[in-house]
Amino acid sequence: MRKITLEPRQEDSLIAAAGLLAGVVLTAFDAYDHTGVPPGVNLVPLAAMSGLELLRRTRPWWTVGLGALLFTANVLAGSNMATVVMYTDLLYAATLYGSRRMATVLHLSGAGVTVVLSSLVLWYGSVGQALLVAGFAGLVFIAPVWTADILREHRDRADTERLRAEQTALLAELDRREAVVAERSRMARELHDVVANHLSAIAIHATGAQSLARRQQRPSDDPLLAAMAVIRENSVQGLAEMRRMIGLLREEDQGSYEAPRLDALDSLLTHARATGGDGGLVFELSEDGERGELPAPVELAAYRIVQESLTNALKHAAPGTVRLSVAYRPEQLEIVADSPYRDGGRPAAPGAKAGLVGMGERAGLLGGSLEAGPVSGPDGGRWQVRAVLPREPKGEEGS
Structure with a gap:
């Protein structure tokens, strides 16, 4: 009543x-x-x-x-x-x-x-x-x-x-925020002192190896020089991303931090082609539908899922064509990464499958879904990653 x-x-x-x-x-x-x-x-x-x-x-x-x-x-x-x-x-x-x-x-x-x-x-x-x-x-x-x-x-x-x-609730909220800031600062220190230093060391050693190869007068098409160039480029790019993440954690200049967008898919494909060309990998991109305006959490999650899918293809795919398709639907965004499946193959590296877990968590936080596994196709076995993200986030990340 x-x-x-x-x-x-x-x-x-x-x-x-x-x-x-x-x-x-x-x-x-x-x-x-x-x-x-x-x-x-x-x-x-x-x-x-x-x-x-x-x-x-x-x-x-x-x-x-x-x-x-x-x-x-x-x-x-x-x-x-x-x-x-x-x-x-x-x-x-x-x-x-x-x-x-x-x-x-x-x-x-x-x-x-x-x-x-x-x-x-x-x-x-x-x-x-x-x-x-x-x-x-x-x-x-x-x-x-x-x-x-x-x-x-x-x-x-x-x-x-x-x-x-x-007042008690306000003090509790202030304590919580202070604890979050302290934890973010600790994470930023760990990332800077451990991960960023290792990436910096990799870039320095790759540059030194390139200098040594040039002093030895190796030919410009030497595979060693190409491998060192790829290692240096990846380490420098990873170091730049790490520094941006450290700045974000420390809240030093969040206004200048610009999250990756789907407009940069071409640059991801260009980098993947340069890295996987020697391994016999060919990358193709197809987009369907109108992209329109996407919420920042959805666009960031989509970018990271594509990035991780291409990285997994570079690590584990057999020589062949890697097909990436992005479909923009009225209510959802569908991402499919299809690569040649390598059965058995290389031993698992430390942290293997962590990328799949991370992609699944990103999709789940937005109220979407992710499926990954081998599928059969007309040209043999394939490994497919399929993510579906809602245009309007419905999970914890959206709230």
Whole structure:
């Protein structure tokens, strides 16, 4: 069942209308003290009191002061219970929405009025009448103020606890971010001190080997020189990527870091052809559909999957044609890398199959899928990697 919520002004208007309607009904059925008073006179303070209900939140001093005068006029014009109840609501609202000073004044004035009225009745009447007047005055002048004061205390305490909880959550978030920054800095140091240094050493030794080969006057088409050039180029490129990653982890200049895009597929193919040409590998690229605008996480994942697929083909494929196809569908992006399958072959290197695991994780984080394995084809066994990525990420990476 849907809960109906009212704005403060609507709530005040509803209270005023309900009080006015209740007073009119009581007057119509003579349910008021009309001894010696012409009929309908009590409707004047009733209507004025209902008008003050519209200002119960915004003008507490005025409503309480004028309400006291109207309450006195109501007693003299024939006490109407609806007018009395609306005045108690004005006292309640003034304590709840007014200042602390006003709440104190209302407590003292309510107690004073109760004491004065009961004392006068006790002086001119009996003890029983004084007790009745004290009880009635307490219900009118003290009970609503006391109730609103208790409610205000609970509300202020709830606000304080809520603020404390928000501060605790903020401190926890700051601690978490500090821990993440510290871990990223540690990872950046490890990458710089270990991996980047090794890649730098590889590039230096490859350059030295090239210099040595030139001093030995080896021919320009010597396979050794081509291999050293490929090693140096790959190590330098890997070192540049590693340095960009280190800068990203250290958050030194994230604005200058530009993630790889699918526009660079041609450069990946050019590099793969230069590297795998001596091994008898031929690379072909086909694209289908309109690329359009792709979210950055999807484009980065697609680029890395293509890059890893080409690297695996260079490492493990038999001589032949490596076909890479990228299909841009309305709701998804499909990548298929098909290479000649080498059955048995080379022993597994340390970290083998880690690339497939990484590609699967990238696809899974976006809500996509990845399949890799041998397939049969018209020209013999093939190894195929097929990744399907949604255009709108649905997994953890997208959120």
